[in-house]
Amino acid sequence: MNQELGRLLQQAVWERLEMLEKLASSADNKSLLSVARTELPRLTSGWRALLDAHTPDSRGRCPECSSRWRPRAALCSVWRAAHNLFLPAEPISAGAGPAVPGPRSRSLLPPTVPVGAGAAH
Numbered sequence: 001m002n003q004e005l006g007r008l009l010q011q012a013v014w015e016r017l018e019m020l021e022k023l024a025s026s027a028d029n030k031s032l033l034s035v036a037r038t039e040l041p042r043l044t045s046g047w048r049a050l051l052d053a054h055t056p057d058s059r060g061r062c063p064e065c066s067s068r069w070r071p072r073a074a075l076c077s078v079w080r081a082a083h084n085l086f087l088p089a090e091p092i093s094a095g096a097g098p099a100v101p102g103p104r105s106r107s108l109l110p111p112t113v114p115v116g117a118g119a120a121h
């Protein structure tokens with residue numbers, strides 16, 4: 001993907017998010033219900049796809065965020081953002097990860113990996 005196309009895609013996503021925020025704050029109840037019924041499943045599906053792509057492997061490393069030269073043993077920024085978004089009462093900081101961040105993750109998470117273990121710099 002070239003830089004210009006990437007910029008256009010980013011702009012389109014930001015505009016879509018802005019439009020949804022405006023709808024949430026100003027649409028009448030009937031319109032809001034209609035939007036919620038179509039957009040909430042799309043958003044949850046999108047989050048699931050994103051989290052699936054960032055599910056740690058058996059060594060606790062995110063296949064998207066880690067590289068051979070930069071392994072990440074803790075939950076990656078995508079999982080931390082999801083946790084902080086969906087469970088804001090239990091915020092986690094960078095480099096830390098909850099033992100069980102969510103109901104779907106139980107079967108997806110590797111065995112508990114100590115923070116910083118296995119991380120090479």
Ligand SMILES: [Zn+2]
Pocket residue numbers: 053054062063064065066076077078079
């Ligand atoms: Zn990741």
